Amino acid sequence: MFELFPFNKAIPFMRYGRTTTAISLATFLFSVFALFFYGLNLGVDFTGGTVMEVRYAQSAPIDTIREAIKSTGYHEVAVQNFGSTQDVLIRLPLKEGVSSAQVSEQIMSVLKTGTPDVTLSKVDFVGGQVGQELYENGGLALILVAAGIIIYLAFRFEWRFAVSAAIANLHDVVIILGLFAFFQWQFDLTVLAGILAVLGYSVNESVVVFDRIRENIRTMRDETIPDIIDSAITSTMSRTIITHVSTQIMVLAMLWFGGEALHNFALALTIGIMFGIYSSVLVASPLLLLFGLKREHMIPQESEKMEGMNADGSIV
Amino acid sequence: MNRYPLWKYLMIAVVLLIGVIYSVPNFFPSEPAVQLSPKTEQAIDPATMQRFEQALQAQGLTIRASENNGQQALFRFEDTDVQLKASEALKEAVGDQFVVALNLAPSTPSWLRALNANPMFLGLDLRGGVHFLMEVDMKAALDKQIDRYEDEFRDFLREQDIKYLGIAREGDTVLAKFRDAASRDAASAALGKEYQNSLQFTALPDTNDLQASISQTAMLDIQKFALQQNITTLRKRVNELGVAEPVIQQQGANRIVVQLPGVQDTARAKEILGATATLEFRLVDEQNDPMQAQQSGRAPLGSQIYKERSGDPILLKRQVMLTGDYIIDASSGFDDNNRPAVHITLDGKGATRFNKVTGENVQKLMGVVFIENKIETKEVDGQAVKTSTTTQEVINVARIQEQLGKRFQITGLDSPKEARDLALLLRAGALAAPVYIVEERTVGPSMGKENIEKGFNSNIWGFVAVVLFMVIYYRVFGVISSVALAINGFFLFALLSMIQATLTLPGLAGIALTLGMAIDANVLINQRIREELRAGASPQVAINIGYERAWGTIIDSNLTTLIAGIALFLLGSGPIKGFAVVLCLGILTSMFSAVTVSRAMVNLVYGYKPHLQKLAI
Numbered sequence: 001m002f003e004l005f006p007f008n009k010a011i012p013f014m015r016y017g018r019t020t021t022a023i024s025l026a027t028f029l030f031s032v033f034a035l036f037f038y039g040l041n042l043g044v045d046f047t048g049g050t051v052m053e054v055r056y057a058q059s060a061p062i063d064t065i066r067e068a069i070k071s072t073g074y075h076e077v078a079v080q081n082f083g084s085t086q087d088v089l090i091r092l093p094l095k096e097g098v099s100s101a102q103v104s105e106q107i108m109s110v111l112k113t114g115t116p117d118v119t120l121s122k123v124d125f126v127g128g129q130v131g132q133e134l135y136e137n138g139g140l141a142l143i144l145v146a147a148g149i150i151i152y153l154a155f156r157f158e159w160r161f162a163v164s165a166a167i168a169n170l171h172d173v174v175i176i177l178g179l180f181a182f183f184q185w186q187f188d189l190t191v192l193a194g195i196l197a198v199l200g201y202s203v204n205e206s207v208v209v210f211d212r213i214r215e216n217i218r219t220m221r222d223e224t225i226p227d228i229i230d231s232a233i234t235s236t237m238s239r240t241i242i243t244h245v246s247t248q249i250m251v252l253a254m255l256w257f258g259g260e261a262l263h264n265f266a267l268a269l270t271i272g273i274m275f276g277i278y279s280s281v282l283v284a285s286p287l288l289l290l291f292g293l294k295r296e297h298m299i300p301q302e303s304e305k306m307e308g309m310n311a312d313g314s315i316v
Numbered sequence: 317m318n319r320y321p322l323w324k325y326l327m328i329a330v331v332l333l334i335g336v337i338y339s340v341p342n343f344f345p346s347e348p349a350v351q352l353s354p355k356t357e358q359a360i361d362p363a364t365m366q367r368f369e370q371a372l373q374a375q376g377l378t379i380r381a382s383e384n385n386g387q388q389a390l391f392r393f394e395d396t397d398v399q400l401k402a403s404e405a406l407k408e409a410v411g412d413q414f415v416v417a418l419n420l421a422p423s424t425p426s427w428l429r430a431l432n433a434n435p436m437f438l439g440l441d442l443r444g445g446v447h448f449l450m451e452v453d454m455k456a457a458l459d460k461q462i463d464r465y466e467d468e469f470r471d472f473l474r475e476q477d478i479k480y481l482g483i484a485r486e487g488d489t490v491l492a493k494f495r496d497a498a499s500r501d502a503a504s505a506a507l508g509k510e511y512q513n514s515l516q517f518t519a520l521p522d523t524n525d526l527q528a529s530i531s532q533t534a535m536l537d538i539q540k541f542a543l544q545q546n547i548t549t550l551r552k553r554v555n556e557l558g559v560a561e562p563v564i565q566q567q568g569a570n571r572i573v574v575q576l577p578g579v580q581d582t583a584r585a586k587e588i589l590g591a592t593a594t595l596e597f598r599l600v601d602e603q604n605d606p607m608q609a610q611q612s613g614r615a616p617l618g619s620q621i622y623k624e625r626s627g628d629p630i631l632l633k634r635q636v637m638l639t640g641d642y643i644i645d646a647s648s649g650f651d652d653n654n655r656p657a658v659h660i661t662l663d664g665k666g667a668t669r670f671n672k673v674t675g676e677n678v679q680k681l682m683g684v685v686f687i688e689n690k691i692e693t694k695e696v697d698g699q700a701v702k703t704s705t706t707t708q709e710v711i712n713v714a715r716i717q718e719q720l721g722k723r724f725q726i727t728g729l730d731s732p733k734e735a736r737d738l739a740l741l742l743r744a745g746a747l748a749a750p751v752y753i754v755e756e757r758t759v760g761p762s763m764g765k766e767n768i769e770k771g772f773n774s775n776i777w778g779f780v781a782v783v784l785f786m787v788i789y790y791r792v793f794g795v796i797s798s799v800a801l802a803i804n805g806f807f808l809f810a811l812l813s814m815i816q817a818t819l820t821l822p823g824l825a826g827i828a829l830t831l832g833m834a835i836d837a838n839v840l841i842n843q844r845i846r847e848e849l850r851a852g853a854s855p856q857v858a859i860n861i862g863y864e865r866a867w868g869t870i871i872d873s874n875l876t877t878l879i880a881g882i883a884l885f886l887l888g889s890g891p892i893k894g895f896a897v898v899l900c901l902g903i904l905t906s907m908f909s910a911v912t913v914s915r916a917m918v919n920l921v922y923g924y925k926p927h928l929q930k931l932a933i
Contacts, residue, residue, distance in 0.1 A: 104582065104756070120760065121759070121762065122757075122763055123582075124757045124758075125757070126754075127449075127753075127755055130754050130755050137887050138887075144883040145883040145884070192892065193888070193895045197829060197880070200879070204874075204877050207872045211873075212869075236843075238843055239843040243833075243840075245785065246785060246832055246835045246839070247829070247836070248832075249778055249832065250782065251829070253773075253774040253775070253778030254778070254825060256774070257770055257773045259766065259770035261767055261770075261821050262770070266825075269829065
C-alpha cells in the first residue's frame with residue numbers, strides 16, 4: 001500500500017486550536033480590509049458598460065488606439081493587450097448621449113480608419129440596470145446557498161455543525177473576495193459562479209470530517225471530544241489531500257489550458273480549494289469545540305424517563 | 317457478499333449503452349450546409365427541391381446530402397468554400413420566395429438521429445454570434461393603449477348619441493367632459509358596460525367630468541400582450557434575417573432574449589430588430605400654405621406640419637385615414653416607372669375602411685408618413701434615463717386617382733434597399749411597444765472555436781492527469797475508479813444531450829470541475845477499504861464495509877453540493893445557470909457511477925474469488 005500520509009497516531013490538531021483560529025482571524029480581517037479599501041474590480045457584467053476585444057493582423061498600436069478612442073469623446077477608457085500583442089481589450093464606461101447599442105460600431109469605425117485590418121472578435125455591452133440586478137441576484141444566491149446548507153446540516157447533524165460549517169465556508173468566500181480585491185483581479189459572472197461552486201465544494205470537505213466525528217462519537221466511547229475530532233481529521237486526512245489534489249489537477253488544467261475566458265474562474269477555484277482544506281480542518285472543527293459540542297448532542301438519550309420513574313431509574 | 321445479481325449487471329450495461337449512444341453525437345463534426353426556408357407558410361414540395369438541386373448542379377457544385385422536412389430544405393457540402401458558392405447560386409435561383417441561410421448541420425448518422433440522439437446546442441461563446449437582451453418599454457405600451465381608448469371613446473359616444481364637450485388624456489387617465497350630469501351619467505353607464513373588464517370610471521366631484529383609469533388586471537394584460545406581440549414580431553423579423561437556430565425567449569416580466577448564432581453583422585441585426593416603424597396615411601391639407609405655417613410655427617386647425625424627405629414642410633390633416641396595423645403583407649419591387657416601390661396588402665377591415673375614405677377623397681392628395689421610433693438610454697446624474705425619439709417623415713405624396721382597395725403600392729423611396737427594409741418591417745408587423753437593447757454580446761466565430769478547443773483540451777489534460785495519479789496511488793482500484801470516472805463523463809454528456817442543454821464555456825468548466833470532484837466518492841471508498849484492511853478485515857469484508865460506510869458520507873457531502881447547485885440554478889442567469897445545470901447533473905451521475913458502477917467492476921474482479929488474500933489497493 002502506497003500511502004502519502006501514514007499516520008498511526010492522531011495529530012493533536014485541536015491543541016493548536018488557538019493558533020489556527022488566530023491565523024484564520026488574521027486572514028479574514030485582512031480580506032475584509034482589502035474588500036473595504038480596495039473594493040472589487042467588478043467586470044462589465046456587474047457595472048454595465050462596454051468591453052470590446054479586437055484583433056489586429058500585426059501588433060496592435062495601443063497608443064494610437066487610445067488616442068483614436070479619446071477623440072470620440074470617451075473618458076476613462078482602458079486599452080490593454082491581452083493574450084498576445086495582436087489582441088486588444090477595450091473597456092468603455094456607460095456614456096451619456098450615445099445609444100449604448102451604437103458604441104461598438106462607433107469604435108470599430110474609428111479603429112478601421114486608422115488600421116483597416118482590425119477585426120472585432122468579441123463585444124459585451126451590458127446596461128447598468130441589468131448589471132445591478134445580476135449583482136443583487138448574485139448576493140441573494142450566496143445567502144440562499146448558505147441558508148440551504150445550514151438547514152440541511154442542522155437536520156442531518158446538529159446545529160453546532162451547521163453553524164460551524166457555514167462560518168468556515170463564508171470564511172473561504174470572504175478570503176477569495178479579499179484576494180480578488182487586493183490584487184484587483186477582475187470579478188465577473190464566471191468568477192461568481194466559481195465562488196458559489198467553492199461554497200458547495202468546501203462544505204463538502206467539512207461534511208466529510210463531520211461525518212467521521214459523528215461516527216467516532218458513537219464508537220469511541222472513552223475518548224474526549226477533542227481527541228475524537230483529532231482522530232477524525234487524521235483518518236480522513238489522506239482522502240482530503242487526494243481529493244483536493246485531483247480536483248486541483250483539473251482546475252490547474254483549466255488555469256493553464258483554458259485560456260483567458262476561464263482564467264479567473266480557475267483562479268477563484270484554486271484559492272477556494274486551498275482554503276477549503278484549511279477551513280474544514282482548522283476552522284470548522286475548533287468552532288465545534290467553541291460552541292461546546294458534547295457527546296450527548298449526538299447520541300440520543302438511551303432511555304426516556306417513564307412516568308413515575310425515580311432518579312435511579314427504578315419504578316416503585 | 318461481493319456479487320451482484322445478474323439483473324444489476326444488465327441494468328448497468330443498459331444504462332452504459334444508453335449513455336454512449338446519447339453522448340456520441342457530440343463527437344461528430346458539423347458539416348457546412350445551406351438552409352432554405354420559404355417566406356410564406358407554404359411547404360417545400362419535391363418539385364421545388366429538384367429545382368434547387370438543378371440550380372446547384374448548373375454551377376457544378378456537388379451536394380453531399382439533401383434533406384427536406386417540408387418547412388425547411390437543407391443541403392450539405394464538402395467544405396465552406398462550396399457552401400458559400402452554393403449559397404450564392406441558390407440566392408440567385410430562388411429569388412424573393414425563400415430565405416437562404418448558411419448553416420452548420422450536425423453530421424450525426426441517421427440511425428442515431430432516429431433514436432433522437434442529437435448533439436447539444438453550442439452556446440454563442442462556443443460558436444460565435446450575437447446575443448441581445450431587449451427590454452420592452454412598458455410605459456410606451458400603456459401610453460399607446462390610453463391613446464387608443466381616447467379615440468375609441470369619441471367613436472363610441474358618437475355612436476351612442478351621447479353629447480360630450482371634450483375627451484382628452486390626462487396623465488394615465490382619460491378625462492371626458494360633459495355639459496351636464498345627466499349626459500355624464502348616461503356615458504358612465506354605457507362606457508362602464510362596454511369596458512367593464514378593463515376600465516374604472518369615476519365621476520369627479522363638483523364637475524361634470526368622467527375619469528377613466530385602467531384597472532390593475534387590465535394593466536398586466538396590456539404588458540403581457542405587449543411582450544407576447546413583440547416576441548412574435550421579433551421572431552418574424554429574425555426569420556427574415558435568415559438565421560439558423562435562433563433563440564427568442566421571454567426573460568422576466570419585460571425582457572426578451574434574442575440570440576443569433578453565426579450572425580456577425582450586429583449593425584444590421586440591430587436595425588432590423590430594434591426599430592419600430594409604421595406607416596400612416598393622411599390627407600394633405602391643400603387649403604393652407606405649408607411655408608407660412610412653418611414660418612409662424614403654427615399649423616392651422618385640424619392640420620399638422622410634417623417634413624418631406626427634401627426637407628420642405630407639408631401640411632397633413634390630423635385625422636388618420638389608415639395606420640400600419642391593417643397591413644398584412646408588403647413586398648418590395650418597382651413601379652411602372654422603374655422606381656423602388658413597396659406593394660402593400662391590407663386586411664379586410666383595413667381594406668373596407670381605406671376603400672371608403674379614398675372613395676370620398678378621389679382627386680385629393682394623400683401623404684404617406686413613415687414613423688420610426690428609436691429608444692436611447694442616456695445617463696443623467698448617474699441614472700439611466702430612457703428617451704424615445706420619433707422621426708416622422710412624409711415619404712410619398714400622391715393624388716388619389718381612384719378608390720383604393722385591398723392592394724396598392726407606395727413609391728418615393730430612396731433606394732431598392734430602403735424599399736426592401738420597409739417592406740420587411742411592415743410585413744413583420746410593428747412592435748407593440750418599443751424595445752431597447754440593455755445587453756449585447758458578440759463573439760467572433762474564430763474566438764468561439766478557440767474557446768471550445770481550449771475548454772476541451774483542459775478537460776482532457778485534467779482527466780489524464782487525474783487518471784495517472786489514481787492508478788499510481790490505488791493500482792487496481794485506481795483503474796476501476798478511473799473507468800468509473802470516464803463512464804461518469806459519458807453519463808453527464810449523455811444527460812446534457814438528452815435534455816438538449818446548451819453547452820457554454822462555463823458549462824465546459826463545470827464538466828471539468830465535476831469530474832475533479834467526482835473522484836472524491838471513489839477516494840472515500842478506497843480510503844475506507846484501506847482502513848478496514850489495516851484494521852485486519854479480510855479483503856472481501858473490507859470491500860463490503862468500505863462501500864457501505866463510505867455511502868453515508870458520499871450522500872451527505874454530495875447533497876450539500878447539490879443544494880448549492882440548485883440555488884445557483886434558481887437564481888443564476890446566463891452563464892451561471894449553465895454552470896449550475898452541469899454541476900447538479902454531474903453530482904447525480906457521479907453518485908451513480910462512483911458507487912454502483914465501480915462496485916460492479918470490483919465485484920467482477922474480486923467477487924468471484926472466495927479465497928482472496930490480497931487486494932491491489
